[in-house]
Amino acid sequence: MNIVYxxxxSNxxxxxxxxxxxxxxxxxxxxxxxxxxxxxxxEPWGFISRYPFLNAVLRVDTEHDAIS
Structure with missing residues (x-):
């Protein structure tokens, strides 16, 4: 099992x-x-936009590896 973050x-x-x-x-x-x-x-980072981002992060357990 591999762990992926x-x-x-989306903005x-x-x-x-x-x-x-x-x-x-x-x-x-x-x-x-x-x-x-x-x-x-x-707020956007690295570029200008009037639309703020909605962000999240998740952890997934997967059988896939980084190459597939």
Whole structure:
């Protein structure tokens, strides 16, 4: 079993829906989600945008390796 941490972020449209959908798809395609952070709103970093991000991070246990 491999442990993977994935950072998620969205700054356009229905941000919460997009993150929730990403979490669902990750669980279907990659493996069991062991933990999921809260969703945090943050300002863009490294570029200018008037739309703030909604971010989260999750931990997945997966049979996949980094090369597949």
């Amino acid at each position: 994935i950072a998620l972020g 356009l449209g229905d941000r919460k829906y997009y993150l929730t959908r990403a979490v669902d798809e990750i669980e279907k395609r990659i493996g069991e989600i062991i933990s999921l952070s809260a969703f945090y709103e943050t």
